[in-house]
Amino acid sequence: MTEKSSPQIALPKVAATSGAADAAPVIIKVRELSLFYGAAQALNQISIAIRKNLVTAFIGPSGCGKSTLLRCFNRMNDLIDNVRIEGQVEINGEDIYSKEVHLIELRKQVGMVFQRSNPFPKSIFENIAYALRLHGTTRRAELEEIVERSLRQAALWDEVKDRLHTSALGLSGGQQQRLCIARAIAIRPEIILMDEPASALDPLATARIEELILELKRDFTIVIVTHNMQQAARISDHTAFFYLGRLVEYDATTKIFTHPAVKQTEDYVTGRFG
Amino acid sequence: MGLKRGHQAHPIEWLVERGIFLVATTAILMVFLIFVFVAREALPVFLGQTNSSLVQEVLPVEKMNTLTPVELQKYLGLSAKQYRELDRESIRALMEVKIEGATEASHDKDAGLNTTAWRYLIGPHQWTGYERPAYIWQPVSQIHKYNIVPLLIGSLKVTLVALLFSVPLALGAAIYVSQLASTRAREWLKPSIELLAGIPSVVLGFFALLVLATLLQKLFGYQGRLNALVAGVALGLAVIPVVFSIAEDALSSVPRSYTQAALALGSSRWQTAWQIVLPAALPGVFAAVVLGFGRAMGETMVVLMASGNASIVSGSIFDSTRTITATIAAELAETVFGGHHYRVLFMLGTLLFIITFVSNLAAGQVITHLKSRMEGKR
Numbered sequence: 238m239t240e241k242s243s244p245q246i247a248l249p250k251v252a253a254t255s256g257a258a259d260a261a262p263v264i265i266k267v268r269e270l271s272l273f274y275g276a277a278q279a280l281n282q283i284s285i286a287i288r289k290n291l292v293t294a295f296i297g298p299s300g301c302g303k304s305t306l307l308r309c310f311n312r313m314n315d316l317i318d319n320v321r322i323e324g325q326v327e328i329n330g331e332d333i334y335s336k337e338v339h340l341i342e343l344r345k346q347v348g349m350v351f352q353r354s355n356p357f358p359k360s361i362f363e364n365i366a367y368a369l370r371l372h373g374t375t376r377r378a379e380l381e382e383i384v385e386r387s388l389r390q391a392a393l394w395d396e397v398k399d400r401l402h403t404s405a406l407g408l409s410g411g412q413q414q415r416l417c418i419a420r421a422i423a424i425r426p427e428i429i430l431m432d433e434p435a436s437a438l439d440p441l442a443t444a445r446i447e448e449l450i451l452e453l454k455r456d457f458t459i460v461i462v463t464h465n466m467q468q469a470a471r472i473s474d475h476t477a478f479f480y481l482g483r484l485v486e487y488d489a490t491t492k493i494f495t496h497p498a499v500k501q502t503e504d505y506v507t508g509r510f511g
Numbered sequence: 512m513g514l515k516r517g518h519q520a521h522p523i524e525w526l527v528e529r530g531i532f533l534v535a536t537t538a539i540l541m542v543f544l545i546f547v548f549v550a551r552e553a554l555p556v557f558l559g560q561t562n563s564s565l566v567q568e569v570l571p572v573e574k575m576n577t578l579t580p581v582e583l584q585k586y587l588g589l590s591a592k593q594y595r596e597l598d599r600e601s602i603r604a605l606m607e608v609k610i611e612g613a614t615e616a617s618h619d620k621d622a623g624l625n626t627t628a629w630r631y632l633i634g635p636h637q638w639t640g641y642e643r644p645a646y647i648w649q650p651v652s653q654i655h656k657y658n659i660v661p662l663l664i665g666s667l668k669v670t671l672v673a674l675l676f677s678v679p680l681a682l683g684a685a686i687y688v689s690q691l692a693s694t695r696a697r698e699w700l701k702p703s704i705e706l707l708a709g710i711p712s713v714v715l716g717f718f719a720l721l722v723l724a725t726l727l728q729k730l731f732g733y734q735g736r737l738n739a740l741v742a743g744v745a746l747g748l749a750v751i752p753v754v755f756s757i758a759e760d761a762l763s764s765v766p767r768s769y770t771q772a773a774l775a776l777g778s779s780r781w782q783t784a785w786q787i788v789l790p791a792a793l794p795g796v797f798a799a800v801v802l803g804f805g806r807a808m809g810e811t812m813v814v815l816m817a818s819g820n821a822s823i824v825s826g827s828i829f830d831s832t833r834t835i836t837a838t839i840a841a842e843l844a845e846t847v848f849g850g851h852h853y854r855v856l857f858m859l860g861t862l863l864f865i866i867t868f869v870s871n872l873a874a875g876q877v878i879t880h881l882k883s884r885m886e887g888k889r
Contacts, residue, residue: 311775318694344777351775355768358791358885367786368776406886417772424776 247285247477247487261288264428264458265310270324272305272314279305281482282324287475289427292450292459294473294490296466297505301479303462307430310460311347312340328428345372348421352433354413356405356420361388361397364405364416365423372424383423391419392449411442418449422457429453431461435468447472466506470494478502546864552857556627563655563851566623569613572606575599590849621654627851632659632858648822648833650842650852657855659862661822665739665832669814670807672743672828673750677807678800680747681754685796688755689762690770690784701759708752716816719745724817733829737819740828745813754803761795762788791885794878801874805867811836835859 265287272280280302287293295303308314309326312333326333333343356364365384374380384401388394393415397408405416414434421429431450435443450459450472463469469476470490477487478497486493486502497503504510555561575583584594587605597605619639624631635644638656646660688700723745724736731740765788773783789796811834819831820841839856846853 313771313775316771316774341777341779344775349775351768351771353768355766355772357769357772357787367773371776371778371782404885420772420776 247484261290263287264289264329265460266325266327266330267306267309268325268327270306270309270322270326272302272309272323273321274317275319279482280309283482283484285477285484285487287458287460289458290454290456291474292454292461292472293475293477294469295460295462295477295479296464296469297479297485298510299464300481302482303477303479304432306479307432307460307462310428310430311344311349313349315340341371345424346426347428347430348424348426349430350414350417350421350432350434353437354410354417356408356413356416358404358406360402361405361408361416362401365420368420368424387419387423388416390422390453391415392445392452393419409442411438411445414438414442414446415449418446418453422453426457428458428460431459433462433464436464443468466494466508478505480505549857549860549864553854553861556632556851556854556858557861559628561627561851561854562625563627563657564623564625565619565654566613569610570606572603572610575602575606588850619654624654626655626657627855632657632855634658635660646824648838650855651845655852657851659835659855659859661824662833662835662838662859663862664824665818665822666808666834666836668739668826668828668832669742669746669818669834670804672739673746673807674800674803676744677747677750678754678803681751681799681803682758682796684751685755685758685762685799686784686789689759690788691780704755705752707748708756710749712749712810712812713816715745715749716813719813719817731829735819735829735831737817737831738829739818739832742814742818742832742834743828745817746807746810749810749813750803750807753806754799757799757802758792758796761792761799764795765791794881794885797881798874798878801870804870808867808870809836809863811840815840835863 263286265285267283267285270280270283271278283302283306295307297303305314309322310328310333314320314322322334328343328346331338357367359367362384365387366380369380369383374383385394385398388397393412396412397416400407405413408416414437418429418434434450435446438446447468450461453459461469461473473490475488476490476493478485478493478499478501480501486497486499488498492498493502494506497506570578570586578586580594583602584591587594587602587609589597621636621639624636626632630636635646635658637644638647638654641647646658647656648658648661649656684700684704688697688704692700719741720737724741727741727744728736733740769787769791770783773787774780778786814834815837818834818837820833820837821831822833822838823830825832839859842852843856846856
């Protein structure tokens with residue numbers, strides 16, 4: 238059943254929400270990417286192009302490689318021993334695996350939000366200020382301004398403005414996750430990678446994160462891995478379905494959820510397996 | 512129904528549980544008993560019941576016939592058992608010795624002082640032959656001088672040198688091993704640093720005495736071969752594995768999610784280790800340093816062998832120095848059982864106990880505070 242990945246880079250063929258989305262420029266271009274953990278192959282010849290200022294969802298059963306692929310975009314896989322990567326990932330036309338690439342610059346452009354919220358055991362203010370200082374912002378007034386702006390953008394400002402200097406670990410799970418988003422957007426990346434950002438949250442907190450994602454779409458390109466099919470349907474413009482390390486189908490979200498081209502995709506999105 | 516039967520422990524489980532409980536209580540009891548023993552021996556000093564004055568009421572030898580045995584025993588400072596073993600001739604000799612000692616000592620203006628009183632234990636005093644008031648520990652001189660200040664300074668000085676030398680090294684190693692080293696490097700680095708803890712302290716002392724002393728003397732060009740620096744560095748070698756091991760555990764148990772978050776924001780591995788992981792592990796790292804302090808304060812053999820053992824008040828680390836522990840180890844065997852020297856040494860032991868106890872208690876407070884601040888409970 239699994240479709241042999243073509244040397245051509247998959248691009249959604251049908252307009253997503255509007256014609257404009259289809260015309261959005263490509264920001265991430267992946268060419269025949271394979272990844273091995275030791276002898277085990279986690280990604281198999283993946284080619285995919287992700288468009289700017291859209292929300293792209295990666296779906297698929299556990300172990301299908303969607304998180305692994307996400308972590309290729311900011312080279313977080315480099316941390317793991319015995320990882321071997323073949324193929325190319327280009328962001329804005331630059332090969333991010335070339336030797337000249339500075340990891341720090343790459344990660345400034347490509348932010349990440351993790352499955353479990355992971356604020357530092359510092360104050361709310363310091364959590365965001367840390368990211369800013371890393372990238373050279375040190376003036377107090379400037380820090381305060383960006384911290385406020387980021388927290389507002391992450392819809393957290395009103396809840397925390399009176400306790401900016403208390404520990405971030407005192408926040409609720411949903412607030413912590415929004416703080417992590419605020420921290421990620423504070424350094425103005427172009428792309429935000431989200432690895433199941435709401436999977437550890439209750440429905441209400443999840444709804445707030447989803448609202449937030451739709452807000453952020455205007456300024457950032459978002460790639461989100463999710464296990465929650467409804468979530469993918471609600472918030473994404475494009476959806477890619479992965480199975481066993483291969484890209485099975487990649488198209489406009491409406492198409493994937495209504496008329497998928499591949500039988501396997503249909504089985505998965507309708508809940509027949511997964 | 513089975514509901515009513517309740518859950519009953521297997522008899523063997525019950526027995527094991529009781530056994531473990533017993534072992535635990537015994538351990539607590541032992542610590543308590545040791546403290547009680549040390550403190551009891553020192554109690555007369557704390558209560559001011561000891562008297563080291565050399566000028567005492569002297570009785571003529573003939574009096575031995577009129578005194579009751581109990582009075583006589585007390586006068587001669589003997590235990591009941593010792594008294595019973597003496598014949599009359601020996602008692603007569605002891606009385607003569609006492610008279611002789613009194614006439615000899617009374618030439619010294621300090622002979623009448625009770626040097627175990629707190630003002631002489633802690634405060635300076637201008638002893639006969641000294642130009643100004645001084646802190647002197649000279650328990651075996653004619654006038655027993657028991658000032659503990661030189662010993663306290665000695666202990667603190669050596670401990671400070673040891674911590675200054677070992678803590679940066681141990682923390683650096685802990686950060687490297689837990690955060691920066693590859694898995695392969697970690698596998699051999701960690702056990703080999705911890706192996707340092709297995710070196711007997713007498714061997715460390717030996718090494719300090721023969722190798723370190725020469726090396727450091729050549730390096731710094733000071734006069735005395737053995738001093739606080741040599742002892743401190745050797746002591747540092749004993750402290751490194753203690754601090755390293757606990758700090759490394761604390762650093763390794765910082766959630767990987769913090770590291771991931773920091774790296775994803777673009778910090779380098781070094782920045783992550785220094786700015787995120789180390790602050791997050793601070794309570795544990797602090798505990799490691801306090802434990803290192805305790806180890807350095809309590810270590811005896813290394814300082815006994817390498818410090819030079821001169822009980823002088825000096826701020827220089829290039830001067831020979833004498834610690835509390837080395838003093839107890841060197842002098843206790845020579846003291847009269849139950850005498851004032853003996854009592855003062857036990858008082859020093861109690862003091863050590865109190866220092867470590869208080870420092871651990873204070874550290875516990877600091878750690879709780881750090882933790883709760885980090886977790887946002889304050």
